[in-house]
Amino acid sequence: MVDSVFTSWQSIPAQIVEQAQILAAIDMGTNSLHMVVVSIEPKLPAFTIITREKETVRLGDRNPETGELKPEVMARAISTLRRFQDIAKSCNAHSIIAVATSAVREAPNGREFLHQVKEEIGLNVDLISGYEEARRIYLGVLSGMEFNNQPHAIIDIGGGSTEIILGDSHEPRSLSSNKIGAVRLTSEFVTTDPITNSEYQYLQAYVQGMLERAAEDLHAHLQPGEIFRLVGTSGTIETVATIIAREKTGTVPSPLTGYEFSLRELRQLVDRLRKLNYSERAAIPGMNDRRSEIILAGATILQEAMTLLEAETLVVCERSLREGIIVDWMLTHGLIEDRLRYQSSIRQRSVIKTAQKYQVNLEHSDRVASFAMSLFNQTQEILHQWGLEEQELLWAAAMLHNCGHFISHSAHHKHSYYLIRHGELLGYTETEIEIIANIARYHRKSNPKKKHDSYRSLPSKRDRQIINHLSAFLRLAVALDRRQIGAVKRVRCDRHADSKEFYLYLTPSQPNDDCALELWSLDYKKALFETEFDVKLVAALEPATVSVR
Structure with missing residues (x-):
């Protein structure tokens, strides 16, 4: 009997867009605000990236006593969003889709902040759960890489949370959102510079404990004998890949998608980062100033995740949540008929x-x-x-x-x-x-x-x-x-x-x-x-x- 409603629901006509449209997607993360502007060609269907924008705002830098978003940080975020709007309009974007993740999710005044955004600049921002964030990350990665019906694990290390996903070309099998991120852990656990051995060991143990359940769940969703490929997204992973590639070959691949590095190489980099202070980390070629503040915590999350997942290598994908927002929009509007079509009934x-x-x-x-x-x-x-x-x-x-x-x-x-x-x-x-x-x-x-x-x-x-x-x-x-x-x-x-x-x-x-x-x-x-x-x-x-x- 369920199939009757399900089928009738699926038959509701979608709003099919005939001509190419320009769409902007904004990801309000804990560390940075990102925007991607794309041109969607419905008849293919596909999208082409017109421009990317990023601003380090640090929404995760919340009041330590109340957990609320700070007024000056909210003001900085609204200023950035206004600039993003201007860029999107200059690109003739017909609409802007914006989502907020863990920092806003967890802040007691998070919803008030989103209301303020709406009042001041007229932008609607959707608050999404950790599981929904993980699903859209999966869509973004799947839009940029061919899985060939083989299982792939995806790790996305954000400022406030780390998403771990297991999926194939058909659907995500396991989704987890874990409350550890590069900004969050740096704020809560890193007080020395360079970090002391005891402080680092505590950080490492905490990360292991927080990721154990996600790793177990992922392994539980593998069929006997299945071997997955690990894909990494996010600024932390791209920075790690950039540093490793530059030091190995003297050049950085462009695009970075498809570049692979090993757990051994990552461990060597983490051991180096532990011994450097902020200024020394910032001086590493490929490291920007703001990333150097949080890179040790982010790289430690990646190191422990790869260890728990028993993954010896990781391949980089530059598509993530922002592109997933675009793919989700295309699915909602009935524009995808190929390998992602199954997701339209999610x-x-x-x-x-x-x-x-x-x-x-x-x-x-x-x-x-x-x-x-x-x-x-x-x-x-x-x-x-x-x-x-x-x-x-x-x-x-x-x-x-x-x-x-x-x-x-x-x-x-x-x-x-x-x-x-x-x-x-x-x-x-x-x-x-x-x-x-x-x-x-x-x-x-x-x-x-x-x-x-x-x-x-x-x-x-x-x-x-x-x-x-x-x-x-x-x-x-x-x-x-x-x-x-x-x-x-x-x-x-x-x-x-x-x-x-x-x-x-x-x-x-x-x-x-x-x-x-x-x-x-x-x-x-x-x-x-x-x-x-x-x-x-x-x-x-x-x-x-x-x-x-």
């Missing part, structure tokens, strides 16, 4: 996987989702103006609305919120996950209220309105399958002219079924729908289906 597959994890009754959820989609579509442009993006959020919430039963029947709607919010849904931003969780939470009991923390903390009034409207649809959809036996075959909406009355006509699956419980449930659950859309809901059987007894 949201739906992630929802189904989560539903199965929490032992959801998939036949019931499928029917509820079908009814929710039907109500949404029939009332579009009549009662609401929401589009495909909101429809997909409603579908996800409908499929997962009952997952809270996994914890307890009592207050299961609240448990559903928690499981969805803290689960591992892929393909969604943090705000989208928050909206899905709230829609599911309000499928029964209390209407959305500002006194509820999860509802009040949403970034915008628009987000709250989405929840109000879509949870109203979900309540009716749940009522339409009240007995969970598929008693209602379909539902038809009809609004009488010059009247507030809005009719729902039910067609029973069985001709002699009066659907009394479903009609009662609709009457019980209609209040939110009536309030939000300013109508009076009347539910009845289709006239032709009323039987005479």
Whole structure:
């Protein structure tokens, strides 16, 4: 039964772009802000990089007592984003997609900062989870390297987190985001210059402990006898590769993608870096000043990761999160039909996987989702103006609305919120996950209220309105399958002219079924729908289906 909704969802027409478009992607990392501007050729499909921009802002340099982003750092970031906007506009970019990662994710004032960005320069920034960051890194690397259906491990060392991924040409098998990064570890563990032996040993042991679980999970997803190739992305790894290449051959490959170095060479470099102070590290050819501050911690993460993964060599890829953002956009807009096409259904597959994890009754959820989609579509442009993006959020919430039963029947709607919010849904931003969780939470009991923390903390009034409207649809959809036996075959909406009355006509699956419980449930659950859309809901059987007894 799940396949029916899944298939119908997949058949929703995507917005296909016919002509080449210019798109900018911004990655607001813990250490640096990066932007890539690309020209997308839909008919290939492919993209060509027009320009890259980078600014070391150090969002990870947070208040040590509160963990909040510092005012001067936020100001510096907004100034950089404004400059990025100007560059993107000069390149005739039709839109800018921006995401924020660990530094903003973890800061208590992170969402307020993103709101400030929106208010001051009009840029929407999506906050993404560590798992979603890892998935998009995978997409970025896969767009720039041929995996040939062989397993590849990917490591991306950022300022605040390190992502480790195992995937092949088909899908990512293992995704992990670990709270260790070059900026974070330098700030927390490196107090001497050059670093003392005892301090370095503590740093090394800490990194090992933080990466052990990710390494074990990756190995667990390998088939017997499989050997993976290790791919490295990020500024730390590119800097390490540049130094090693320059010292080995006197030149640096251009592009750097495809350059390979060994764990032995990395260990030799780390041993050297340990003995140098900041100024001496900065003097190494290929090292910039800001990178020299954090390179030891970053290189140590890489060294311990390669050791735990039992990888003797690493190959560099210059594509990463920024390019992954571009690929994800292309997937969302139906522009990719080749080896990456499988990823276009990542949201739906992630929802189904989560539903199965929490032992959801998939036949019931499928029917509820079908009814929710039907109500949404029939009332579009009549009662609401929401589009495909909101429809997909409603579908996800409908499929997962009952997952809270996994914890307890009592207050299961609240448990559903928690499981969805803290689960591992892929393909969604943090705000989208928050909206899905709230829609599911309000499928029964209390209407959305500002006194509820999860509802009040949403970034915008628009987000709250989405929840109000879509949870109203979900309540009716749940009522339409009240007995969970598929008693209602379909539902038809009809609004009488010059009247507030809005009719729902039910067609029973069985001709002699009066659907009394479903009609009662609709009457019980209609209040939110009536309030939000300013109508009076009347539910009845289709006239032709009323039987005479």
